[in-house]
Amino acid sequence: MTKTTAQPKRARQKPEKADLSSEAKSPVNADLTKDQHTKFYTDMVRIRRFEERSLRAYQQGKIAGFLHLYIGQESIAVGCVSLMDENDHIITAYRDHGHALAVGMGMDECMAELYGKATGCSKGKGGSMHYFDPSKRYWGGHGIVGGQTPLGAGLAYALKYKEIEGCALCFLGDGAINQGAFHESLNLAALWDLPVVYIVENNGYSMGTSQERSSAHPDAGIAARAEGYKMNWAHINGESIFDVREGVSAAMKLAKSDSKPSLLEIHTYRYQGHSIADANHKKYRTKEEIEDYRKNHDPVSLYRDYLIDAKLLDEEGVKEIDQAAKAEAEASAQFAEESPFPPEEDILKDVYWEEDNPDQKTSGGRIFFND
Amino acid sequence: MPEITYRQALKDAMIDELERDENVVIIGEEVAQYNGAYKVTEGLLKRFGPKRIVDAPISEAGFIGMGIGASMLGIRPVMELMFWSFAYVAWDQIINNAASVRYMSGGLINVPIVIRGPANGGTGVGATHSHTPENFIANTPGLKVVCPASPYDAKGLMKSAIRDNDPVYVMESTIMYNDKGEVPDDDYVVPIGQADVKREGSDLSLIAHGPSVLVCLEAANVLSSEHGIEAEVVDLRSIRPLDEETIINSVKKTNRAVLVEENKPFCGVGSQISHTIQSQAFDYLDAPIQRASALDAPAIYSPPLEKKQLPKADVVIKKALEIC
Structure with missing residues (x-):
């Protein structure tokens, strides 16, 4: 047997700089109205301002635990959600604020959740990593890396079972692609033709470990692993909301018309650390790299420049959107600050459906065990 | 009153619930074409077809997690673990997701899933296949766990479990599958939480x-x-x-x-x-x-x-x- 020497894996390749003006002409983008553009841009700015404000609150000691910021990745959540209809569902990991705001959850409830307040979207029971709003078909907010990927298959399974022409968008980071549950999910999705779109938001680092140091994959990139499951896959450049919309809409169409899953890899970048507790994020990557992404590949700035060039927005409009988003974020912090903490008796609520619905209770016995 | 086996009692419960509620599905390894590793689901594929009775690959984390996700959207999956000992490869789904989603969503979601299978020693299969994790499960708020010890209780508790809106984990025993006992034909349940x-x-x-x-x-x-x-x-x-x-x-x-x-x-x-x-x-x-x-x-x-x-x-x- 010939001994083979492992070759260095190809580093994550930065895609060519996006050309928004030509990508705007693709079929899924060409008919967007000025109002739609304005809404997408506004949502991206709102996510950024919300997170910047939450970062400040964290630094002020108002927020406990972890805070995984989405800043730099906003085009993905907004682009994907812009394609959803009332039969489509979404689930993500712990970097979940952007998706929550994109589906229409309010800044107030989201900020209050970070503060652990009763007015939070999960009544202060979930925290940053665990936002939910099933009324908006948003199923979390999941804290364990890769743990949401079978749930995403399950949402798709339910849609298919009920013969609803919808799909599940299941987001994960590049750090989740080496989890067993993810591979089991890909196999089930392909085996059973589940209408699920797995979207890897590849920001290059699984916490402090670069993709190069964590993932063996084909030269074509991590999405090409889908070949092993005979599944559709594609690369998308996340710095362009138009590229996101184009690539994801094709996968959603495949899911909804043919009940076929896809694995998409969206190249993106986070400017902040893995979480705010990640003090080393300028050590495992260079300042120059962060600066380059901020300056040349920022999805919000690139979209703004396109909108101004295309005369869909002017400088004044941009400024107004930004100021309104800042004001909204500030107001949400005020709202969170003034909201009450949940009462102590809330600790034992929302544990069991049956305990919360005593009129429909059929079980007997003791369910909670503190003396 | 007819005398049937513990195995048959479990199956009768599933048949009743499959007929009663179109959202009930049976998913697990070898549950359909093979008729069940322990024959608990024997004949169900023939009777209910492949949409309701689904053979899963050996991917407990994948298919149990999938069942949890489907249950959030109103499916009532009854997932078979060939042995409860295999739960540990799906522990994140079984403990973290099934038990916590309701809580972390502030009560907006519920997870009406049943996970069932044998959890017993005494059959010469060694340490990896002889676990009895009911104590671990019971240590996790958000979950319910039942351990029927007679055919009557097996049927009644299984029916309660499937109708329950919270996750209910049913621990069976391979040693008792052939035990016979009196079980009524009618639609009775044994309420969970009654000794x-x-x-x-x-x-x-x-x-x-x-x-x-x-x-x-x-x-x-x-x-x-x-x-x-x-x-x-x-x-x-x-x-x-x-x-x-x-x-x-x-x-x-x-x-x-x-x-x-x-x-x-x-x-x-x-x-x-x-x-x-x-x-x-x-x-x-x-x-x-x-x-x-x-x-x-x-x-x-x-x-x-x-x-x-x-x-x-x-x-x-x-x-x-x-x-x-």
Whole structure:
């Protein structure tokens, strides 16, 4: 047997700089109205301002635990959600604020959740990593890396079972692609033709470990692993909301018309650390790299420049959107600050459906065990 | 009343619920074409078709997690684990996701899933296949866990489990699958969280769940015929929720208790029961509470020694005689 020497894996390749003006002409983008553009841009700015404000609150000691910021990745959540209809569902990991705001959850409830307040979207029971709003078909907010990927298959399974022409968008980071549950999910999705779109938001680092140091994959990139499951896959450049919309809409169409899953890899970048507790994020990557992404590949700035060039927005409009988003974020912090903490008796609520619905209770016995 | 096996009783429960609710699906390894590794689902594919009865690949984390996701959207999956010992490869889904999603969403979501399968030792399959994780499950708020020990309870508890809006984990026993008992044809349920006194007695309470209930009944007969001791056998049936009232009433009557289980002793179910008794019936106890659990090592393979590792009637009798 010939001994083979492992070759260095190809580093994550930065895609060519996006050309928004030509990508705007693709079929899924060409008919967007000025109002739609304005809404997408506004949502991206709102996510950024919300997170910047939450970062400040964290630094002020108002927020406990972890805070995984989405800043730099906003085009993905907004682009994907812009394609959803009332039969489509979404689930993500712990970097979940952007998706929550994109589906229409309010800044107030989201900020209050970070503060652990009763007015939070999960009544202060979930925290940053665990936002939910099933009324908006948003199923979390999941804290364990890769743990949401079978749930995403399950949402798709339910849609298919009920013969609803919808799909599940299941987001994960590049750090989740080496989890067993993810591979089991890909196999089930392909085996059973589940209408699920797995979207890897590849920001290059699984916490402090670069993709190069964590993932063996084909030269074509991590999405090409889908070949092993005979599944559709594609690369998308996340710095362009138009590229996101184009690539994801094709996968959603495949899911909804043919009940076929896809694995998409969206190249993106986070400017902040893995979480705010990640003090080393300028050590495992260079300042120059962060600066380059901020300056040349920022999805919000690139979209703004396109909108101004295309005369869909002017400088004044941009400024107004930004100021309104800042004001909204500030107001949400005020709202969170003034909201009450949940009462102590809330600790034992929302544990069991049956305990919360005593009129429909059929079980007997003791369910909670503190003396 | 017809006499059927524990296995048939479980299947009858699933048939009833599959017919009653179109959102009930059976998913697991070998449940459909192979007719079930332990034949619990035999014939269901033929009767209900491949949409309702689904063979899963060997991917417990994947298919159980998928079931949890589907249940959030209103499907009622009944997931078979070929052995509960295989739960550990899906532990994140079983413990983290199923138990926590409701809580973390502030009560907006519920997870009406059933996970079922055998959880017992004593069959010569060694340490990896002989786990009894009901104590681990019961330690997790958000989950319910039941351990039927008779065909009647198997059917009634399975039906309750499938109708429940919270995750209910059903621990069966390969040793009991062929046991026969009287089971009505009609649509009855055994409510979760109600213990059952399987034998009345006045001198001693033997408190057990799962296969240990049968051990206790055997021990009770010997205690009666050879020692003149009338033991009451309390079958917990459900671990969480726990029917403390039945336990306490029995101990108040008999003033003595032996807690029997195939679980390991440390943090086993008996630890909790023991605490319950001392805190609610301290003044009624005439002797220290005794426990008979599995000997505290991984499940041994060697068949004669495996029989020694699990608490059998002779151990229960010995423990009983120490306090009677």
